[in-house]
Amino acid sequence: MVQVITVIVAMLAAALTSAQAQQYPDHPVRIIVGFAAGSGPDIHARTVAAQLSTSLGQQFFVENRLGANGTIAARAVANAEPDGYTILFSSNAIASTPYIYKQLGFDIFKDLKPVATQGILDGLFILVDAKSEIKTLQQFIDHAKKNRVLYGSPGVGNGLHLATELFSKAAGIKMQHVPYKGASEVMNGMLSGSVEVMVVTPPSVVGLLQAGTVRALGFTGTKPFPPFPAVPLVKDIVPGFEPIGSWGMFFLPGKTPPELVNKLNVAIHAALLAPAVSGILQRDGYIPDTLNPEQTAAYFRKEVEVTGEAVKAAGIEAN
Secondary structure (H helix, E strand, O other), X not given: OHHHHHHHHHHHHHHHHHHHHHHOOOOOEEEEEOOOOOOHHHHHHHHHHHHHHHHHOOOEEEEEOOOHHHHHHHHHHHOOOOOOOEEEEEEHHHHHHHHHOOOOOOOOOOOEEEEEEEEEEOOOEEEEEOOOOOOOHHHHHHHHHHOOOEEEEOOOOOHHHHHHHHHHHHHOOOOEEEEOOOXXXXXXXXXXXXXXXXXXXXXXXXXXXXXOOEEEEEEOOOOOOOOOOOOOEHHHOOOOOOOOOEEEEEEEEOOOOHHHHHHHHHHXXXXXXXXXXXXXXXXXXXXXXXXXXXXXXXXXXXXXXXXXXXXXXXXXXXX
């Protein structure tokens, strides 16, 4: 009798979940971003959210919760109801968090469920102020070997911090890290002279590059960045340098039913194909993918493992 009741309960739960997935969304959906308004992740989250609002008929709105490499935002989603109405959008900064924080407050694999990426970014820019006397990457490397150089990034252990440390190691230089709360603060610090150099994702600096406010010394990708093909590849200048890219990913709370995860995965991929979205992502150098939730989760796990190796190589200790 107990077995029969258990089976009936399971069948009812499955039917309820299926009905919820069919009706989803029937009220506004919140996308939490752990980075500042105007940052690359924020721009892309808002771009996709606007298209999802159009295609699914409910408002998808972005809420910025800054701090601790996006872990405040991630924790909020990890602890949210697994009903599909609270989504996390994060850059690859999240991949380093298990290695740099002893007390995350959530399990990155159990409490967050990868849904889909917004695409894979081939590389990052190494920037200086346009007023700097440094004109080339080789000049900068020679300068850094002889002088104390400060660089900024949006916090300890984030992807941009790790990328800078890996570049420094390959180039044979040692720079001093100055952590900030966000990429815009790093930019302000560089333009005011508080730090000399920064590594950054292209989306947030395309306008500054076009305006001549900053100078790109190198691009860490495998091929030139299309809007700025004259910016040299770091791998062509620094022997042994392995190209470094980035990504953005949507997550749901870990216990979200598969039906909802699958529906959102399909909806996100459809949104990424819309001209209003694809044009922006392609402009910013992102290559779209068609990974289903299981493939996205496998990709995420591999990225977390690789990032752990980078954290170790950079000599960053958990705190």
